[in-house]
Amino acid sequence: MNKPVLKVGILGLGTVGQGVLRLLKNNAEEIERRVGRKLQVSHVSARSAGKARDCDLSGIEVLSDAMQLATQADVDIIVETIGGISPARELIEVALTRGKPVVTANKALLAEHGNELFALARKQNLSIGFEAAVAGGIPVIKAIREGLAGNRIDKLAGIINGTCNYILTQMQSKGQSFADALADAQKLGYAEADPTFDIGGFDAAHKLTILASIAFGMPLNFAAVSVEGIQSVTAQDIEIAKVFGYRIKLLGIAKRGAGGVELRVHPTLIPESTLLAKVDGVLNSVVIRGNAVGEVGLYGRGAGGDATASAVVADLVDLARGFGGDVRHAVPALAFQPEAVQSLAIAPAGAVESAFYLRLKVADEPGVLSRLTAILAEHQISVEAILQREPSGHEDAHVALITSVIAQQRFDHALNEIRKLPFVRSDAARLRVEKF
Structure with a gap:
């Protein structure tokens, strides 16, 4: 294990950033054995550089300017734990253009701008690790x-x-x-x-x-x-x-x-x-x-500093193992080769089929159930289960039912008719039902 130390810079010293620092220190020997070289956090950025934190910052340069860290010449890998869209996006873009691979836990940024960021990373022959962006410590x-x-x-x-x-x-x-x-x-x-x-x-x-x-x-x-x-x-x-x-x-x-x-x-x-x-x-x-x-x-x-830090460090290990290599030989960011990632037709929400749960508050009078089921039948919707709760005193009654599997659009058409019935007292609750 004679490879040079890889220096890591962490953008943000919140719960996740501190968790990454602790994990890299506590499991340093195991991580070095897995990677074949040491990972050392050399710089971190924090808006309040002097604030007391639950992690050891000895030997680490704490910067108040995140952009200074993203452009720091002697930092090899950037970890972004700031969250949100901006300035996280700009910081990652700058880090990539400066030749630094990135690890991020930022699901909002990737979901909304990930296509552009992954394209920039490929152009720079770099990788973006993002295991921590979904379900925390679950890989x-x-x-x-x-x-x-x-x-x-x-x-x-x-x-x-x-x-x-x-x-x-x-x-x-x-x-x-x-x-x-x-x-x-x-x-x-x-x-x-x-x-x-x-x-x-x-x-x-x-x-x-x-x-x-x-x-x-x-x-x-x-x-x-x-x-x-x-x-x-x-x-x-x-x-x-x-x-x-x-x-x-x-x-x-x-x-x-x-x-x-x-x-x-x-x-x-x-x-x-x-x-x-x-x-x-x-x-x-x-x-x-x-x-x-x-x-x-x-x-x-699925959340928490230590669990999310576990996923961040897993990405750091992956990047460190292949540091300086050709990303064309690495696992593609979106699992498929970039040229094979293709747009797929999206099913409109109204066409998506499932069973539905419906709850209504209705007047306590004869014929309520028969009228409800008649409207559903007119829309070719069958009822799988039904529950009627009688009122106590002068209260209204409650009816709940579960339908067969149908398209949302058809169910909502029936529901619009049901809402107009004179005995329906309040807006209906409508939830999907899935049987896995």
């Missing part, structure tokens, strides 16, 4: 890109946002309202003060964009993802789903179909017996179906 990128390279992947589905999974778990296990579960998530640091990015499904959509690209060999296409958040899921929906034998999870689903590739994020009823239904708290899980291997499931910590 799902490597599993799809390398471990399943001999398969045609037809479908993947995953719980890929820990904040939403924690909220839905709290609603399931403790009967909390959405607002109370969200407040708990914020107190524990699982949700931001403004949680819209997570609970609105956008974080999961960024991650799904990346997974779909490497699974199907298509360009990153965040705009094509149909996104629904969990804000409208109520404790009552959780309870009724349990009666039907389901649990509600926010899923990211990518699937090849006759009408094109389905890319969707939404709260979903899934049978209690499935692997994904048993994944609770802030944990993540991804299930992948290949034509040779069948179904493969991955499960573990």
Whole structure:
């Protein structure tokens, strides 16, 4: 092991950046044995250079100017842990043009601008490592890109946002309202003060964009993802789903179909017996179906400094092993050779088929069920399960049902008619149902 030390620069000293520093120090001997040379963090950037942190910065130059680090001549590899689009994009572009390979955990940046960044990296004969961008410490990128390279992947589905999974778990296990579960998530640091990015499904959509690209060999296409958040899921929906034998999870689903590739994020009823239904708290899980291997499931910590640092360092190890080599001989960033990555038709959300869960508040009067089922029958929609809860006192009644598998557009047409019925008291809850 006489190769020269590789010097690493870390952009950002937040939770993930500090985790990377600790891991490189604590596992230095193991990492050197794997790589064949030492990895040394020589520079880090932080807006507050003098702030006390939970990591050892001795021997490391701390810069307040991130761009200075990205252009530092004696830094070999850049790790970006700042997050967001800007200035992360500009910093990575500058690092690449200066001949420095990059490791990033930035799913938003890759989902929205990854095509351009990967093209720039190829032009510079460099690589971008991004295992940490999806599912934290779970090696799902490597599993799809390398471990399943001999398969045609037809479908993947995953719980890929820990904040939403924690909220839905709290609603399931403790009967909390959405607002109370969200407040708990914020107190524990699982949700931001403004949680819209997570609970609105956008974080999961960024991650799904990346997974779909490497699974199907298509360009990153965040705009094509149909996104629904969990804000409208109520404790009552959780309870009724349990009666039907389901649990509600926010899923990211990518699937090849006759009408094109389905890319969707939404709260979903899934049978209690499935692997994904048993994944609770802030944990993540991804299930992948290949034509040779069948179904493969991955499960573990999807967020947190140490878990994400594990994925960052795995990429550092890969880059260090091939440092200075020709990227044409490396594993392609998006799993397929760049010239073979091709745009695929995207199935419109309205054409995507699934079963549906419907919950209504209705007046307590005769003929309600018969009229509801008649409208569904007129649209050639059959009912697989139905639940009617009688009112107590002068309250309205509640009706919940699960339909057969149909296109969303057909179900929504029927739902529009149902909403106009005089005995329907409030807006309907409509969720997809998937049986894996």
